[in-house]
Amino acid sequence: xxxxxxxxxxxxxxxxxxxxxxxxxxxxxxxxxxxxxxxxxxxxxxxxxxxxxxxxxxxxxxxxxxxxxxxxxxxxxxxxxxxxxxxxxxxxxxxxxxxxxxxxxxxxxxxxxxxxxxxxxxxxxxxxxxxxxxxxxxxxxxxxxxxxxxxxxxxxxxxxxxxxxxxxxxxxxxxxxxxxxxxxxxxxxxxxxxxxxxxxxxxxxxxxxxxxxxxxxxxxxxxxxxxxxxxxxxxxxxxxxxxxxxxxxxxxxxxxxxxxxxxxxxxxxxxxxxxxxxxxxxxxxxxxxxxxxxxxxxxxxxxxxxxxxxxxxxxxxxxxxxxxxxxxxxxxxxx
Numbered sequence: 220x221x222x223x224x225x226x227x228x229x230x231x232x233x234x235x236x237x238x239x240x241x242x243x244x245x246x247x248x249x250x251x252x253x254x255x256x257x258x259x260x261x262x263x264x265x266x267x268x269x270x271x272x273x274x275x276x277x278x279x280x281x282x283x284x285x286x287x288x289x290x291x292x293x294x295x296x297x298x299x300x301x302x303x304x305x306x307x308x309x310x311x312x313x314x315x316x317x318x319x320x321x322x323x324x325x326x327x328x329x330x331x332x333x334x335x336x337x338x339x340x341x342x343x344x345x346x347x348x349x350x351x352x353x354x355x356x357x358x359x360x361x362x363x364x365x366x367x368x369x370x371x372x373x374x375x376x377x378x379x380x381x382x383x384x385x386x387x388x389x390x391x392x393x394x395x396x397x398x399x400x401x402x403x404x405x406x407x408x409x410x411x412x413x414x415x416x417x418x419x420x421x422x423x424x425x426x427x428x429x430x431x432x433x434x435x436x437x438x439x440x441x442x443x444x445x446x447x448x449x450x451x452x453x454x455x456x457x458x459x460x461x462x463x464x465x466x467x468x469x470x471x472x473x474x475x476x477x478x479x480x481x482x483x484x485x486x487x488x489x490x491x492x493x494x495x496x497x498x499x500x501x502x503x504x505x506x507x508x509x510x511x512x513x514x515x516x517x518x519x520x521x522x523x524x525x526x527x528x529x530x531x532x533x534x535x536x537x538x539x540x541x542x543x544x545x546x547x548x549x550x551x552x553x554x
Contacts, residue, residue, distance in 0.1 A: 250299075250306040250523035254292045254516075255375060255401065256390030256415065257367040258312035258323055258336075259345035261285025261550065263508060266352050278350070283550035284326045285347050286364070287390040287417050288312060290509045293551060294516030294539055295523075296331045304524050309333040309378070313370040315344035322553045330551065335378060339369050355503040355544075362418070367392035372400035384410040386523055388515070391421035402428050415515050419444035429472030434528070436515040439480045442468060461486055465493060477518065477532055479511065485537075489528040496533050504546040513548070514540040 264278040284293070292310040299306035310327065314320035314336045323344065324334050345367065349360040370393055387405045389398060389412065405412045411433040416422035422441040425432060426448060437445070439461065446467045461480050465488060468476060479485040484495045514532075517539040521531035542548035 250304065250520075251385030252292075252295050252306070252308045252388060252519060252523060253311070253375075253379065253385050253410075254288045254295070254308060254388040254390075255311040255370060255393060255397075256288025256291075256388075257286035257345065257364045257392040257417075258284075258289040258310065258314065258327075259286045259347055259364060259366070260319060260323070261508065262346055262348040263550070264348070264350045265355075266350065266358075268353060270350075270352055270358060281550075281552075283552055284323055285509070285550070286312065286345070286367075287392065287415055287512045288367075288388070289323075289327060290512030291388060291390070291415060291516030291519075292332045293327060293330050294513040295520035298517050298520040298535060298539070299524075300331055302524060304520075306520060306523055307333060308520075309335055311335045311337070311370065311375045313337045313339055313366045313368075315342040315366060316340050317344055319344040326551055326553055335375070337370055337374060339366060342366055342369075349508055351508070355507065357507055360508075364392045368394040368397075370394070370397055372397045372404070375401070376404050379404075379408065379410075384408045386411045386413060386519060388413045388415060388519060390415040391417040391424045393424075395424060395427075398424060398428065402431050406431060413515075413519055415512065416441040416445075423448045426471070430474075432473065433475060434519075435468070435473050435476040436511070436518075437476065437478060438511060439464065439478070442478055445471065445473075462493070475528070477515075477528075477536075479514070485532070487529050487532055494529050496529060496537070498537060499541060501541045501544045503544050507544060509550060510540045510543040513543050 261283040263281050267277040270276050292308045296308040310332055316338050328334055345364045347362045350358045352358050387410045402412055413434045414425045414432050416437040419440045422437060422444050442464050465478055465486050475489050477487055482498055484497045487494045487496055514536040518531045518536035521535040522528055
């Protein structure tokens with residue numbers, strides 16, 4: 220176990236915030252989410268028939284606003300607006316000094332998301348290229364999100380004070396240095412910190428601060444990557460029950476989390492209580508890209524508005540993610 224009791228006082232203050240949000244807030248006080256991570260172009264190639272390896276395949280290419288942090292920010296702002304809560308979302312992201320960056324910014328601003336970009340000179344804005352089969356399932360994803368690792372914590376922290384702190388969401392595209400600085404500063408401001416694991420390769424970035432995170436969003440593969448980093452016997456254990464994998468996360472130091480497993484029931488652990496939440500059946504009519512980010516963003520907007528974590532997941536996060544999968548909530552095209 221890696222420092223479970225380290226900085227316990229700070230964690231208790233953050234947990235008190237989460238616990239205080241057990242019921243909807245009738246005061247309609249504005250809530251804020253500060254999100255830091257990847258914002259880039261999503262290039263989606265949809266196969267027009269069965270994919271034949273090592274051959275030319277007909278596809279349809281489309282370009283959208285993408286990035287884990289950007290997707291979560293859009294989902295959160297959508298729910299704030301739908302509920303007329305007065306809540307706001309501010310997204311901090313590193314972008315290149317190109318026209319693509321300006322298109323991304325304008326598109327998300329049009330959705331109501333506040334953007335605080337850090338423009339990196341002589342760099343191209345990142346991109347994520349994904350191939351999906353005719354059923355909408357991802358076959359291969361190629362991520363160039365290196366620019367996100369150049370995001371600096373200092374300019375972000377200059378915009379935050381104790382009165383407007385809100386909740387901090389971090390995705391694992393950030394550098395170790397940036398993650399460390401943001402988590403340490405959030406502790407001083409009593410800001411709850413929520414982590415989005417992004418991918419199995421990047422999920423392990425949060426290991427050094429497992430005991431300082433207030434909430435972790437991850438799927439089975441990402442949780443296995445975290446667990447196998449310290450417990451090799453769990454590597455590639457696809458048959459490991461999700462409940463057992465949850466126990467491993469707790470042993471490592473993660474306390475509260477939302478652990479998903481595709482269409483199977485997901486697990487929510489909050490205040491030490493583990494709850495299984497059924498996932499409603501969906502027919503994938505579009506593609507799975509961005510559904511997990513949407514789940515996290517909508518869930519945290521609902522928590523910020525006063526709903527319990529379990530209710531936020533089941534009634535808001537899962538429903539908006541289903542809208543993505545079934546094509547009712549389309550990716551955000553460039554303006």
